[in-house]
Amino acid sequence: MPIVSASVPARTRLDFWFDAVILVGYTVAYSYGFTGVVIHEWLGIALGIALLLHLTLHWDWVVRTTIRLLRPRGPDKLIWLVNLALLFFMTLCVLSGILISRVALPELGIRLPVEGPFWDPLHTLTAEVTLGLVPVHVALRWRWIAGVARRLVARRPLSRRPQ
Amino acid sequence: MRFLRQLAAAAAVVTAVVLIGLAWGHVAPGSLGGSGGRQFTVRGRVVKGLPASAQPPPGAKPPPGIELTRGGPSSIPSLQLGDLLQPVNLAVLWKTAWIEAAVIAAVVLVDAGFRKRRRASRPSR
Numbered sequence: 319m320p321i322v323s324a325s326v327p328a329r330t331r332l333d334f335w336f337d338a339v340i341l342v343g344y345t346v347a348y349s350y351g352f353t354g355v356v357i358h359e360w361l362g363i364a365l366g367i368a369l370l371l372h373l374t375l376h377w378d379w380v381v382r383t384t385i386r387l388l389r390p391r392g393p394d395k396l397i398w399l400v401n402l403a404l405l406f407f408m409t410l411c412v413l414s415g416i417l418i419s420r421v422a423l424p425e426l427g428i429r430l431p432v433e434g435p436f437w438d439p440l441h442t443l444t445a446e447v448t449l450g451l452v453p454v455h456v457a458l459r460w461r462w463i464a465g466v467a468r469r470l471v472a473r474r475p476l477s478r479r480p481q
Numbered sequence: 482m483r484f485l486r487q488l489a490a491a492a493a494v495v496t497a498v499v500l501i502g503l504a505w506g507h508v509a510p511g512s513l514g515g516s517g518g519r520q521f522t523v524r525g526r527v528v529k530g531l532p533a534s535a536q537p538p539p540g541a542k543p544p545p546g547i548e549l550t551r552g553g554p555s556s557i558p559s560l561q562l563g564d565l566l567q568p569v570n571l572a573v574l575w576k577t578a579w580i581e582a583a584v585i586a587a588v589v590l591v592d593a594g595f596r597k598r599r600r601a602s603r604p605s606r
Contacts, residue, residue, distance in 0.1 A: 345581060351573035370491055377487035409498040436506045439513035453581040457588030 326469045333375065334466045340368050344452055348445060359415065359422035366412035373405065397458045404451045411444035 326334075346353060347361040373380070380401075383394045416423065417432045418441055456463070505512070 341581075345577050346574065349574040349577045352570045352577075370488070370495060373491040373494070374484065374488045377491055405494070406498055406501075409495050410502045413499050413502050436510040436513055440502075440506070443513060449577070449580060450584065453584035454588050456581075457585040458592065460585070460589045460592065 326466060330466055331470070334463070334470070336368075336372065336375070340365065340372060341452070341456060343368065344448075348449055356421050359419050362412060362415045363422055366416070369408060369412070400451060400454055400458060404448065404455050407444045407447045407451060411441060411448055414438075414441035414444060 343361060343365050347358055347365055350358050353361065383398050387395060387398060414437045417430055417437045419430075423430065
């Protein structure tokens with residue numbers, strides 16, 4: 319008998335699994351000593367693209383929450399601030415990573431004339447800040463995550479249509 | 482169409498941050514106090530990359546656990562896929578996962594505590 323996830327809309331499933339993949343990808347990419355430079359750089363570039371898509375998929379939330387910020391007791395203020403900080407630091411992390419790339423960009427035939435003592439430490443600094451912000455970003459949505467996970471786990475058999 | 486509009490808006494925000502970063506690097510390149518060399522961990526060792534022009538003093542040896550490499554593509558330490566599962570490399574991944582799990586657990590506990598207190602302080606109808 320076929321099994322389907324109980325009452326989880328397709329868009330919610332997409333958000334859940336896409337975000338889970340981004341989290342795992344980020345964890346692996348941050349662990350430079352685990353991946354080595356080649357995987358680290360390609361994964362970092364992929365994460366940059368994935369994060370742009372993530373932001374796009376949640377753009378409605380960004381607009382809605384930004385408008386509500388003006389209200390004195392508007393919801394999600396803390397989440398909005400954390401997300402803004404994460405957007406800032408993650409973008410700078412990916413940018414600096416691309417600019418100091420030693421494998422991925424040269425392999426694509428791109429050589430950026432970037433030298434100097436700025437981008438390396440910026441990459442390290444922003445990576446460390448994002449390691450603090452990413453789990454906070456995830457944890458502030460723990461009720462949504464737990465709710466969707468519970469519904470995804472609670473599978474029910476698909477009843478057969480009457481003939 | 483709606484997706485493309487949102488993608489354009491998101492890309493515009495990201496571009497703005499990129500421009501801020503580039504401007505920061507242009508205006509205050511020394512503000513982060515970097516040395517120019519690259520430091521990274523490979524197979525549990527700290528590897529310090531030397532700029533291509535730098536010459537270590539004759540006979541100089543790096544401290545134990547430190548490996549000096551010359552800048553340039555040939556010096557890039559690269560792991561084979563099989564190396565990823567070496568315990569010393571896996572430990573790096575576990576460390577990252579532990580940090581994330583610890584922060585998530587702490588935030589969830591604090592958030593749950595706040596919600597509980599807020600519920601308790603509400604006047605019962």
